[in-house]
Amino acid sequence: NAGVTQTPKFQVLKTGQSMTLQCAQDMNHEYMSWYRQDPGMGLRLIHYSVGAGITDQGEVPNGYNVSRSTTEDFPLRLLSAAPSQTSVYFCASSRRTGGYEQYFGPGTRLTVT
C-alpha cells in the first residue's frame, strides 16, 4: 500500500496563477481532508470530504476549491494564488471522521511570489 500520496512535493507560483494539488489514497478511506500548516498556527482544516460526491468547508476555505469524484482522489485547487497561501499543505485520510487515526501524505511545500 502506498498510503496517502501527494503531488507535487514542491511548487513555486506567481501571484494570480492557479494550480491543483493532487492527493490520492489506496486504503479505501471514506474521510479525506486538506490542511495547511504555517509556523505558530498549527494545522488548519481547509476542506474535507466524508465520501465521494460530498465535500464541506473547514476553518480556512477561502481561495480553495475541492471535489471528490472518487473515493481515492481529493484534489485541492488554488483559484488565484496569493502570497498568503504560501504554506505546507497536507492531505489526510481516515476510515471515518472524528475519533479515528488520520493518515497524512508527505505534504506539498508551496511558495507564492
Added chain:
Amino acid sequence: RKEVEQDPGPFNVPEGATVAFNCTYSNSASQSFFWYRQDCRKEPKLLMSVYSSGNEDGRFTAQLNRASQYISLLIRDSKLSDSATYLCVVNAARGTGTASKLTFGTGTRLQVTL
C-alpha cells in the same frame, strides 16, 4: 482563547530523562484526544490515542483530565530518536448530524541531547 493550547518549547533534555508535556483544550464537549508526532519537514503521524482511564505504550504514557480539560504525555527514558514536535489533537465535535473535526495544537518541540 485557542481551542487547543500547547507550550511550544523547545524542551531540551538529556538522553534518559523523563519529560512531560501538557495540552489544554477549551471545548468541554470534546470527545476524542490524540498525540501525534511530527519530525522536521515531515508529515504528522499518530503516536497514541488518549483514553479516559489513561494509557501506556512502552515508554509513553498519556493521561486525560476532563475536569481540568487537559491531556498530558509523559516520555520516560528519552532517546535521541524522540526528538520531534508533539502535536496535541482534539476532536472538537460540533453536535449531532454534523461532521466532527480534529483541532491541532501548534505542537511542543522536544530536543533530546547526549
